[in-house]
Amino acid sequence: MKSKTQKNRILISKEVYSKEITKKFIKDITEKILSELNLNNVEISITLTDNERIREINKEWRGKDKPTDVLSFPQDETIGYKYRLLGDIIISLPYAKAQAEEIGLTLKEEVLRLMIHGILHLLGYDHETNEEDAKIMFELQDKIFDKLTCELQHP
Numbered sequence: 001m002k003s004k005t006q007k008n009r010i011l012i013s014k015e016v017y018s019k020e021i022t023k024k025f026i027k028d029i030t031e032k033i034l035s036e037l038n039l040n041n042v043e044i045s046i047t048l049t050d051n052e053r054i055r056e057i058n059k060e061w062r063g064k065d066k067p068t069d070v071l072s073f074p075q076d077e078t079i080g081y082k083y084r085l086l087g088d089i090i091i092s093l094p095y096a097k098a099q100a101e102e103i104g105l106t107l108k109e110e111v112l113r114l115m116i117h118g119i120l121h122l123l124g125y126d127h128e129t130n131e132e133d134a135k136i137m138f139e140l141q142d143k144i145f146d147k148l149t150c151e152l153q154h155p
Contacts, residue, residue, distance in 0.1 A: 008034055009043040009083050016050050016093050020107055029112050029148065033119050036144045043083035044122070046115075047090045054092040069095045070114040072121035089118035109149055116144050 010030050012023045026046055034042060051067035059065040061073070069092060075085040091114050093107075100110035120137055127134035 008040065011043070011045040013045070013047045015053065016048055018048070018093050018107075021048065021093060021111055025108065026111070026115070029115055029152075030119075032148050032151065033112075033116055033144060036147065037119070037123070039086075041083050042086050043081075044086045044119070045088040047088065048093050049090060051092050051094050054090055054095065057090060067092055067095050069099055070118045072118045074122045074124070086119070086122040089115065089122065091115070091118070108152060109145075112148055112152065113141070113145050116141050116148075 008031065010027050012026050014023055014026075026048070030044060030046065034040075034044075054071065055065065055067040057071055058068050061071070071090045073088040073090075075087040091111065093111075096110045096114055097107050100107050103110075105113065120141055125133070125137040125140070127137045
């Protein structure tokens with residue numbers, strides 16, 4: 001019988017300082033999100049950056065010359081590699097912090113929400129195609145967020 005605890009590969013690059021949002025925190029919440037989605041043996045790359053850098057990436061790849069909260073770049077390749085490559089997620093921590101204050105979340109809750117959102121995009125979910133797809137994506141995002149937020153508050 002196969003072990004249920006197969007490993008995922010989570011690569012984290014932290015370009016900005018945050019005492020609260022540590023690499024360990026990102027790794028832990030990413031593992032929990034992947035577990036909620038029943039994903040094993042996947043590789044995901046996460047970059048925490050600032051508004052200027054995410055604005056440059058947003059302009060280059062999406063033609064939008066403005067900062068944003070999260071960007072996702074799906075890969076989904078497995079050819080000859082131990083892991084299924086999900087892709088890259090880039091989060092602007094200053095943007096996330098401002099957004100968290102606006103909507104009444106803690107920074108950790110907002111980063112969790114953005115990670116879930118980004119991972120769902122890597123899996124092919126898209127809220128910009130039509131209302132039905134948006135409804136499906138946001139319902140799943142909210143379900144995972146609600147469950148994991150409880151765990152954040154009561155570890």
